[in-house]
Amino acid sequence: MSPAIERQTLPHPRGATDIVIGVDAIGAAAESFAAWAAGRTLFVLSPAPVRRLHGPSLAPLIAAAERRVEIEVPDGEAAKTVGECHRLWEAMLERGGKRDSRLLTFGGGTTGDVGGFVAGCFLRGISYVQVPTTLLAQVDAAIGGKTGVDLEGGKNTVGLFHHPAMVISDTRLLATLPPAELRSGLVEVVKMAFLLDPPLLERVEATLPALLAADARALVPVVAGACAAKCRVVAADPEEGDRRRLLNFGHTLGHALEAALGYRHLRHGEAVAYGLLFALRLARARGLEAAAAARLRALLARFDLPPLPALEPRRLYDLMRRDKKAREAGMVWVLPATLGRGVMVGDVRRREVLAALDAFLADPFGE
Numbered sequence: 632m633s634p635a636i637e638r639q640t641l642p643h644p645r646g647a648t649d650i651v652i653g654v655d656a657i658g659a660a661a662e663s664f665a666a667w668a669a670g671r672t673l674f675v676l677s678p679a680p681v682r683r684l685h686g687p688s689l690a691p692l693i694a695a696a697e698r699r700v701e702i703e704v705p706d707g708e709a710a711k712t713v714g715e716c717h718r719l720w721e722a723m724l725e726r727g728g729k730r731d732s733r734l735l736t737f738g739g740g741t742t743g744d745v746g747g748f749v750a751g752c753f754l755r756g757i758s759y760v761q762v763p764t765t766l767l768a769q770v771d772a773a774i775g776g777k778t779g780v781d782l783e784g785g786k787n788t789v790g791l792f793h794h795p796a797m798v799i800s801d802t803r804l805l806a807t808l809p810p811a812e813l814r815s816g817l818v819e820v821v822k823m824a825f826l827l828d829p830p831l832l833e834r835v836e837a838t839l840p841a842l843l844a845a846d847a848r849a850l851v852p853v854v855a856g857a858c859a860a861k862c863r864v865v866a867a868d869p870e871e872g873d874r875r876r877l878l879n880f881g882h883t884l885g886h887a888l889e890a891a892l893g894y895r896h897l898r899h900g901e902a903v904a905y906g907l908l909f910a911l912r913l914a915r916a917r918g919l920e921a922a923a924a925a926r927l928r929a930l931l932a933r934f935d936l937p938p939l940p941a942l943e944p945r946r947l948y949d950l951m952r953r954d955k956k957a958r959e960a961g962m963v964w965v966l967p968a969t970l971g972r973g974v975m976v977g978d979v980r981r982r983e984v985l986a987a988l989d990a991f992l993a994d995p996f997g998e
């Protein structure tokens with residue numbers, strides 16, 4: 632049986648992030664959290680729905696702070712604006728925030744992104760802890776120190792690297808997540824597992840129904856495996872050089888689909904799932920074995936994705952070219968060379984992408 636609590640450490644240029652994952656990770660982390668928060672003012676940032684559902688779960692952590700200031704943030708992407716940061720900084724200053732104050736984010740990836748950015752800039756940077764409450768935030772957004780907010784012209788366009796002191800991922804919190812949110816987070820797990828950790832892929836395949844039912848125990852090794860995979864990549868490449876770009880597998884088309892659909896209709900992870908299916912086509916043309924591609928398609932077929940609406944290949948292509956992850960040098964595709972190994976490919980011709988898009992849009996799960 633897998634242990635109920637997993638501990639990991641992510642070293643980064645300014646220290647290390649302690650990551651505690653498990654059924655009752657909050658209880659397991661309470662002592663070290665207390666040492667971090669004792670005698671300080673603790674700002675607790677969370678959106679109303681999360682506080683309503685899970686507010687009392689935080690009690691074992693926040694009791695240790697000398698003074699607690701709870702501040703509500705807007706729910707979802709609406710929290711990620713410069714205006715919202717301004718409001719938070721003013722509120723923190725007014726409520727006595729100092730250089731040695733602490734900040735805790737309690738919510739999904741949006742809360743962590745805005746809270747991390749607010750902590751990173753306030754008085755030139757205060758220490759913060761993330762308690763992520765979505766699967767996507769536990770396996771992806773909370774790990775790696777990227778924080779930031781959106782501008783009208785694009786998502787995550789203003790931000791900085793500011794690693795949390797701790798990430799406390801309690802899998803019991805995921806029980807209230809809508810199934811579509813769980814599925815969306817699991818796609819990111821599958822993305823990492825396919826390129827970085829084949830045994831993790833096997834575990835997802837074997838336990839998918841329990842994972843989709845938010846079984847807190849079944850989720851522990853999966854959250855831990857995905858975190859460990861992301862930590863390995865980030866530790867090797869803390870400030871986003873090439874290796875970290877492996878995490879972009881499925882995201883080139885995924886981002887374009889989200890943009891083409893106006894960020895409605897598909898959740899991020901659902902768009903990435905389609906992006907993975909598309910990347911498989913380009914990878915097959917470069918030697919990925921048929922069996923490996925079929926395996927990923929079969930797993931994603933069990934995710935019950937919402938169908939893709941009609942889309943224009945040329946528009947998707949233009950959106951991919953404009954994506955901020957495409958650099959001056961042009962589009963770089965992250966493709967699996969084999970199961971467990973990804974490569975960056977820069978020489979995919981426009982004609983090939985458009986032909987593959989035609990075939991993909993006609994039959995997303997086809998070979």
Ligand SMILES: NC(=O)c1ccc[n+]([C@@H]2O[C@H](COP(=O)([O-])OP(=O)(O)OC[C@H]3O[C@@H](n4cnc5c(N)ncnc54)[C@H](O)[C@@H]3O)[C@@H](O)[C@H]2O)c1
Nearest residue numbers: 680707739740741742764765767768771772777804807808
């Ligand atoms: N910093 C990074 O490296 C990184 C990586 C990936 C994604 N992100 C960012 O993460 C964000 C997406 O994160 P997300 O998917 O967690 O979205 P989110 O924060 O908007 O949460 C999704 C929804 O789930 C609800 N929710 C949260 N916890 C819940 C719970 N336990 N039970 C029931 N409902 C709950 C929230 O209220 C919200 O409505 C995006 O802004 C994206 O840019 C950042």
Ligand SMILES: [Zn+2]
Nearest residue numbers: 819882899903
């Ligand atoms: Zn993603």
